Amino acid sequence: MREQGIDEKDVAEADLRTRRGVFRAVAFRDPVDGHEHMALARGDVRGRGDVLVRMHSECMTGDIFAATRCECGDQLGAALDAIVREGAGVLVYLRGHEGRGIGLVAKVRTHILQDDQGLDTVDSATAIGLPVDVRDYGPAARILRHLGVRSVRLMSNNPGKVSALESYGVAVAARVPLLVPVSDDNVRYLTAKRDRLGHDLPQLDAPAVLDEAPVSEVR
Numbered sequence: 296m297r298e299q300g301i302d303e304k305d306v307a308e309a310d311l312r313t314r315r316g317v318f319r320a321v322a323f324r325d326p327v328d329g330h331e332h333m334a335l336a337r338g339d340v341r342g343r344g345d346v347l348v349r350m351h352s353e354c355m356t357g358d359i360f361a362a363t364r365c366e367c368g369d370q371l372g373a374a375l376d377a378i379v380r381e382g383a384g385v386l387v388y389l390r391g392h393e394g395r396g397i398g399l400v401a402k403v404r405t406h407i408l409q410d411d412q413g414l415d416t417v418d419s420a421t422a423i424g425l426p427v428d429v430r431d432y433g434p435a436a437r438i439l440r441h442l443g444v445r446s447v448r449l450m451s452n453n454p455g456k457v458s459a460l461e462s463y464g465v466a467v468a469a470r471v472p473l474l475v476p477v478s479d480d481n482v483r484y485l486t487a488k489r490d491r492l493g494h495d496l497p498q499l500d501a502p503a504v505l506d507e508a509p510v511s512e513v514r
Contacts, residue, residue: 389434
């Protein structure tokens with residue numbers, strides 16, 4: 296069956312001036328999940344390969360309120376900075392991914408279990424009868440095709456995101472680490488992501504030497 300594309304009537308584009316400069320804001324309603332997502336494009340990416348791309352899952356607490364329990368807000372900023380340095384790239388901001396897809400109310404309930412019972416980010420979700428991760432990256436693949444991106448260098452510490460994007464027919468030329476410093480607030484969360492979810496987080500082995508959040512290509 297042919298992959299469903301995004302209808303032009305469900306897309307709106309405009310320049311977005313930010314503290315990092317001007318991006319092309321591409322708002323779109325996904326035909327499958329029905330959510331309204333946003334892609335921020337910098338430079339000319341149409342017809343290009345090896346485009347620097349970040350698929351960023353919505354995280355209200357980290358992205359907006361700068362919560363330090365997770366690294367989401369830091370990764371969002373680091374990804375945008377990397378795209379600016381590169382001169383071209385795309386950040387796809389995926390709505391409906393709060394708490395790896397369980398929603399905001401459920402996510403806050405898992406925080407209570409983490410704080411009161413010492414459960415990690417995995418066990419706190421399953422303890423309330425919810426799956427660990429139900430995110431779908433189809434909307435990212437569809438908007439990348441809409442933008443004419445031929446292949447990507449994916450900014451992520453999660454190898455699973457590479458296979459997820461490739462399953463939708465998007466070629467991933469490389470995975471680019473997006474590491475943030477380890478702190479007392481996020482060490483439990485990062486450790487669970489490494490040990491329970493398979494994320495590649497080498498800074499946990501040597502946190503003292505990671506002073507910044509570097510973005511470097513891994514082939």
